[in-house]
Amino acid sequence: MSVALSIILFVVGIIMLFLGGEGLVKGASRLARILGISPVVIGLTVVAFGTSAPEFVVGLIAALQGANDVVLGNIIGSNISNIGLILGIGAVISPLIIHGKLIKVEVPFMIVLSIILFAISWKFNLGLLPSAFLFGSLIAFTLYSYFASKKEPKLIEEEYKEFIGSNGSIWKQFLFIVLGLVALVVGARLVVDSAIFIARIFGISELVISITAVAIGTSLPELATTIVAALKREHDIIVGNIIGSNIFNIGILGLVSIIHPIKVDSELLKFEFPVMLFFSVLILPIMMTGKRISRVEGISLLVLYAVFVYMVFSGSTLIGI
Secondary structure: OOOOHHHHHHHHHHHHHEEEEHHHHHHHHHHHHHHHOOOOHHHEEEHHHHHHHHHHHHHHHHOOOOHHHHHHHHHHHHHHHHHHHHHHHHHOOOOEEHHHHHHHHHHHHHHHHHHHHHHHHHHOEHHHHHHHHHHHHHHHHHHHHHHHHHHHHHHHHHHHHHHHOOEEEHHHHHHHHHHHHHHHHHHHHHHHHHHHHHEEEEEOOOHHHHHHHHHHHHHHHHHHHHHHHOOOOOHHHHHHHHHHHHHHHHHHHHHHHHHHEEEEHHHHHHHHHHHHHHHHHHHHHHHHHOOEOOOOHHHHHHHHHHHHHOOOOOOOOHOOO
């Protein structure tokens, strides 16, 4: 396979991941809406899981191929890009107003779960029990979201209702789900295979390409959701989706590790993991200052993310030398 062809296949794979994620989110969320499930529950669970589906499928395929760096690089990179890149873009488009419950519950939960993942990874292996704990935490979060959604203000309920919509028949939504899943599987296979090939051809580590290009690609559903919601000034959807997706990413890493144990590269613990923790913790004081994320703070997040990407590639170059 030539370099040009591998790059084309990588781009095609990313597009398929995006379309597959969008199809899955649209079909599953509207199906749930037709079945009478609360729009807030759908937004915090179905949409969050759907936007994390590309990370799950890519992670599973990479794990089965023994590409542990791709699995971990994608999850860590996605969580970093969700906050630094996507939340930053959302705040630049429309300064984000934050409601108190996110600051009190969801964000601290994300931080604690990130710290636990970091601590577990020091054993250099995500075995059955740690992985089951991570996945169990995701289930606990989903149950909490379901019961807590019953107390959400009417305004937030209306935001999710408008965002999700309810058009189409049940069979049409099933078709969206099936086509979305097919596109995710095919796209994930293309992305993983071409990313590994590109990394080897250019002498870049699989970790570097996974934590940047692959991570951004699998985060495209979150980016699309953020841009659409920011233009409509539906701030709760943006922040809830980003925080929920980060929690889901860690939870689905646990699920992937249950299916196929993941070995952790010790180099991840020196830089990439601490950066993920830094972004996760950083978002809390930003949200607490006036309960909003301003355009200036959004730009700051984008700059920090750009610095992270530069350091990742410069470190890779130094290693290559």
